[in-house]
Amino acid sequence: MNHNKVALKNFTEEELKEFMKTIGEKPFRGSQIFSWIYKGAKSFDDMNNIPKNLRNKLEEVSYIGNIEVELKLESKVDGTKKYLFLLNDKNIIETVMMDYDSRVTVCVSNQVGCRMGCKFCASTIDGLLRNLEPWEILDQIMKIQEDTGKRVSNIVLMGSGEPLDNFENTKKFFEIVNDKNGLNIGYRHITLSTCGIVPKIYEFADLELPINLALSLHSPYDEARKEIMPVANAYTIEEILDACRYYIKKTNRRVTFEYSLIKDVNDSEKEANALSKLLKGMLCHVNLIPINKVEEREFEKPDKSFIYKFRDNLEKNKIPATVRISMGSDISGACGQLRRKYK
Structure with a gap:
């Protein structure tokens, strides 16, 4: 090229x-x-x-800018499809398509690898190789539409990479994907997930786009969060929550807090209560994610009873919470797993 x-x-x-x-x-x-x-x-x-x-x-x-489908897997459980795409420089990224009755959601990658180092994620094990250009993010959606014949209605930036670490390209991608004669996907149908790069959340808020912000929190305590997520050494939970409040003020959108439940690490009643205190009075929602097993890591998912107990605790404290159903579990649906096996 x-x-x-x-x-x-x-x-x-x-x-x-x-x-x-x-x-x-x-x-x-x-x-x-x-x-x-x-x-x-x-x-x-x-x-x-x-x-x-x-x-x-x-x-x-x-x-023009084309990526190629290298491999495609389809879940026998729920029809989720996972694609491995070959980029022009022979790097590989993965993308997931989830087909719910009323909407087709694509989870795109926006970097090859990731340098954030979160302990429960397979994408980050080899570090960051490079950022994706806007067209490489966009083409994941186009190639899936072409392959399935279905119109993609929702996009989540939750694949490999940290979107705010590739902010200029992500911003440009939003503009292109929203173009009325192009894919014409509305901002309200897009969710950006971040592990909490505070200055960039402010910058993102200042664009005043009604995009949904999802923040990976995973613990109500700074020290414990540092154990799981190295980015927590740079920004405290308080700083992150202030940035999220600013985002809500600027965009009028509810923020989602992603919370991966890890057995014996962050799944107790004590954590649920601390989390409720932190989020009290905020326009938000908690998405509880039972963790996927990553071979290279020692974390395990809690038992079901713990997961629902945690949710009920939040609800009792008036914090809206849902348990995310893991899609495509039989095809390494979790972030970065398939790409590693394939390499």
């Missing part, structure tokens, strides 16, 4: 029209090409209403 060439899938329609002007062409060609891209054109030769000389010119200065 020639690095001087630009990826056309990194552009909104308006930007593609501008780009046409810079190469001495009429802006309306930008709209035509944009429309071809979202019809699934893989090469410039597919664009039969674009003159040959313009197609040749585009070939020289740009590329």
